[in-house]
Amino acid sequence: MNSKRTLFLVEVAIFTALALLLDILPISFKIWAQGGSVSFAMIPVFIVAFRWGIKGGLLSGFLWGVLQVATGTAYVLEPLQGFIDYAIAFTVLGFAGLFAKKIQEAVKSGESKTYLTYITLGVFVGSALRFVAHYVAGIVFFGSAVEGQPAWLYSLIYNASYMVPSFIISTVIVFFLFHKQPRTLLNAA
DSSP states (O other), rough: HHHHHHHHHHHHHHHHHHHHHHHHHHHHOOTTTSSSOOTTTTTTHHHHHHHHOOOHHHHHHHHHHHHHHTTOOOOOOOOOHIIIIIIIHGGGGGGGGGGHHHHHHHHHHOOHHHEEEEEHHHHHHOOOOHHHHHHIEEEEIOSSSSTTTTTTHHHHHHHHHHOOOOOOOHHHHHHHHHHOOOOHHHHOO
């Protein structure tokens, strides 16, 4: 096995484990009854996506979702809901890797406004796709916990209440990491 592939696999494993650790540590805000939390846990997946591209991001996100189910930290009512809320929702975070090359080029050339823009777009795409998966699962499997409120509105409010803050936190921290330690985070994706 060549050294670049080995590095890829090691980084995916380490950052995926870090995502799980950040998700279960008490530093995340887990006040939602049916899963969801405002946490730093998406950040390692975004780092993998920006270092290794879409392939690394999708793999890391998928493994994080699987690990949540395997460790019992997932909130699963039935198999299809678990698949949407964990396998799909966390895998699609990796689509942030669509912007990996643009981010790395901007970091190398010192264009901080450009890489901030692409980091924001990448984190937004990954977060938005994760939101859509949770939103659909919420409508189909959870309905409405508030009498008289449509399931679509309940799912929108419920999922946006933790995804929007998580998107903002992830954007700020990932940008800060790239801005302060750009060489450490660069890779030939």
